[in-house]
Amino acid sequence: MIVFSPNSTFFQLDPPEVGGSPLAIRAGQIIVQNYGRKSATKVQLVAEPGTMPWGYNLFPALDHAVRRGARGEWILELEFLGPGENVTVQILNGPQIASVRSLEGAAKAVPVIHQRLYPRWVQVTTAVLMAVGVITIAYGIFTLFERLLN
Incomplete structure (x- = not known):
């Protein structure tokens, strides 16, 4: 609870x-x-x-x-x-x-705060940009390790 x-x-x-x-x-x-x-x-x-x-x-x-x-x-x-x-x-x-x-x-x-609820299009855009960022970082780390090992 x-x-x-x-x-x-x-x-x-x-x-x-x-x-x-x-x-x-x-x-x-x-x-x-x-x-x-x-x-x-x-x-x-x-x-x-x-x-x-x-x-x-x-x-x-x-x-x-x-x-x-x-x-x-x-x-x-x-x-x-x-x-x-x-x-x-x-x-x-x-x-x-x-x-x-x-x-x-x-x-x-648990502490709580009031938070603004943004429109659906802002939420989807934010999620897509975050996913692109995570994929870019993962690709950068993979490329870095690949170059270090070769």
Whole structure:
């Protein structure tokens, strides 16, 4: 299993009334993917100890349970995650997710970035130019060794 968080946002809203305190809202998401060939059973997303989130969403909607841990941490539990399956958890004003694990082992956190998707013709042109470059380098190395041996 791997886990990554593509984005997180923070809003500081003006107080609704004069003399009130500003409202802080933090929204984030975490994506868990099972890259294994077997199902991951008893998948747990464990947050740092603190307050419960104001709300959360699961995409796709899966059967799950939420509970408090022994140290006061928020724990979201999924019965299983099938091979190649992924789930996105969006959290509103909740603590950071500290770990993701299953009975089969801990999920590996991987860094991600947003990347521009170029048109198909640019991708094909780039692939062809890279292939020509690899062939040219291989030919150059072959020619160099041939001359050195003769």
